[in-house]
Amino acid sequence: MATIANELRRPNIATANVQLPSVRDYEQVTDEIVGTLRFSKGWFAALLVAIACMLLGAATWLYQIREGVGVAGYNPPVMWGIYIITFVFWVGIGHAGTLISAILYLFRAGFRTTIYRCAEAMTVFAVMTAGLFPIIHIGRAWKFFWLIPYPNWRLLWPNFKSPLVWDVFAISTYLTISTTFLFVGLIPDIAVLRDREKNPIRKSIYAFLSFGWRNTEREWRHFARAYLFLAAVSTPLVLSVHSVVSFDFAMSITPGWHTTIFPPYFVAGAIFSGIGMVFTILIPIRKWFRLQHYVTLNHLDAAAKLALTTSLVVGCAYLVEFFIAWYGGVPAEQDYFWNRVFGQWWWAAWIMITCNMILPLSLFSQKLRRNPAWLWILSIFINIGMWFERFVIVVPSLSHEFEPWMWGGYRPTWVDYFMLLGSFGWFFMWFLLFIRQFPVIAISETKEIVPPRVRHAHVHTPVDAEDFEPQTGRAH
Amino acid sequence: MKGQYDPNHPSGLAKRRWAMTIDLAKCTGCSACVTACYAENNIPTVGADWQGPILHPDRTGPGANIVRSREMAWIRLERYYEIDREYKDVVWNAEHPGAETRFVPMMCQHCGNAPCEPVCPVYATYHSPDGLNVQVYNRCVGTRYCSNNCPYKVRYYNWFGYGEIDRSQYAFPEPLNWQLNPDVTVRGKGIMEKCSFCVQRIREAETIAKVEGREVQGDEFTVACAQACPSRAIVFGDAANEKWSVTKLIDDRRAYHVFEELNVFTAVVYLKKINHPASAGATA
Secondary structure (H helix, E strand, O other): OHHHHHHHHOOOOOOOOOOOOOOOOHHHHHHHHHHHHOOOHHHHHHHHHHHHHHHHHHHHHHHHHHHOHHHOOOEOOEOOOHHHHHHHHHHHHHHHHHHHHHHHHHOOOHHHOOOHHHHHHHHHHHHHHHHHHHHHHOOOHHHHHHHOOOOOOOOOOOOOOOHHHHHHHHHHHHHHHHHHHHHHHHHHHHHHHHHHOOOHHHHHHHHHHOOOOOOOHHHHHHHHHHHHHHHHHHHHHHHHHHHHHHHHHHOOOOOOOOOOOHHHHHHHHHHHHHHHHHHHHHHHHHHHOOOOOOOOHHHHHHHHHHHHHHHHHHHHHHHHHHHHHHHHOOHHHHHHHHHHHHOOOHHHHHHHHHHHHHHHHHHHOHHHHOOHHHHHHHHHHHHHHHHHHHHHHHHHHHHOOOOHHHOOOOOOOHHHHHHHHHHHHHHHHHHHHHHHHOOOOOHHHHHHHOOOHHHOOOOOOOOOHHHHOOOOOOOO | OOOOOOOOOOOOOOOOOEEEEEEOOOOOOOOHHHHHHHHHHOOOOOOOOOOOOOOOOOOOOOOHHHHOOOOOOOOEEEEEEEOOHHHHHHOOOOOOOOOEEEEEEEOOOOOOOOOHHHHOOOOOEEEOOOOOEEEOHHHOOOOOHHHHOOOOOOEEEOOOOOOOOOOOOOOOOOOHHHHOOOOOOOOOOOOEEEOOOOHHHHHHHHHHHHHOOOOOOOOOOOOHHHHHOOOOOEEEEEOOOOOOOHHHHHOOOOEEOOOHHHOOOOOEEEEOOOOOHHHHHHHO
């Protein structure tokens, strides 16, 4: 009987034991998580650094707009460089959030509960960062709206055959849905903040954002349904958005880009890089805010397994690319792949292979999966490796195409690097502002896995199954 | 002449297919075509010392743009060394005995199935009914996707405001501004440009013919590079009308398309240079 009770105690757990043994009751959840919103000097210092980096990037962009894109280090035929690499990098990071919050929700993977808010906020800000880069990249940034279909007296429309136009739709849809999803999930938590807020102005803002949430059963029923439907709407986007981004490359005829493996390969890579970034952000947050009993080692363990899986998929894709290049028998493509790994770009390719294929193999060890310090270090390698994956896709392909006379190199300038730095500043600025205003761990969903106090539930007490209905939307 | 050119198309628009042959046996590699193209099409020169130092002030001096292969020549002379297989490792040593120099003028091939066209998000490059691969400067936003997808790498980008008089990169200071062709626009900052098959000459000839109430005659006009070519290696014309001499040259046994395997159906046909084996043996 005790075993059954234990099973019931974690009804929505699929992959890991995510009970929170150190969390006793609802009050503790509210107190500890709302406590993370307190002002601290460390937070303020981090925000100042982020804003400084962002301003540096913004000033560089103004300089680039004034002088021309030539101040960035483009060497034709390498017409796409760090901006497009960084665009794909941030879009990729924006994928783990929705995977964790939507797909794992539908699959009832319990370990998502305490990490999804962080991942979802990361998603929104990463997509906001990514969306800037195509505009930074183009030669006439002030004309970027020509890529958007809008009625105009010239009856001119964008070219719907162009993957760049698909990108516009994919990114804007993704930003809309992921922002909505983040916000809807926040509503009950904002109501908690509203009830505890003393400052009348902040209180009224929270009251507005919570849509007058009163915690009634009817509201919960609608909320749970809405959340489920949004999860279902978001799920295909996780797979489609990065597929569309990969079409930027796959639809061209450039050797190294023209390949059908790109959509699944990009999606796996995106999830891999996103989980890497989740570790990079979540592990310090968990430590600084003393949330180790919410984001437990079990959570990290389960997320690390996801990282390992996607790493294996990505590694497999790397090897398949080489096989296809050999098997396809196109000399230009074979030449490109040789050049990529053993020629001009060997260093970039080997950074990619080491960071994305070799180092994550350490996650086969449970000890390392449960070692936050190692996970954090590894996550930095994953971030670097995934940035270089996009570098390896973009730059070496362009520098070594069909025309030998136009084989070239690539030498970025300070403008490229400052813009890259600025993107991190922009991202972390939003993220830091977010964690100061909203809870980084979903309060209401965490409460769902905490035994309700009124029942005096204890591990050895048989309990009624009704009490542990998962958050799937069945009316309580 | 396959691709998007179809003389029987119901729209009736595709009456022409502007095309070009380049006889490599006649070509001497003198680069007169390059110069003529610069003059005709207002191509900015980008290698002057006042245009470079914005990049790497320490190492530039003249021609940072050239070092970064940002030269704008719409038609360029590509030089290759053909070397025996046993000298594979010294492929860059052009002075090695046995190396034979080959050169080929390369410009926009005006593909029938142009890879640059479908990828442009704003229709800045599109296919004209007479087979031209047209670049609309005003519409271009500068994504540079077209250049990435061009197998011939013949699209050139205005990295700076070469045509803007108040900029350090200005390419036409006095007296160079006096040689600007009034029939051709000077391109702005941040847009792509490329060989247009001297579209201004084509349209002028068509307009004159229309005003005079007649059809455009065979070999009535030609493009700047063909006009300047001293050995008459370049021949331009309408491949859909046999009054133009280009139609006969296209049927030559030596004719080939560059990267024919890509199925882009180019409008530029090269006539292969035939080497006599004896001369090759003499140098070996």
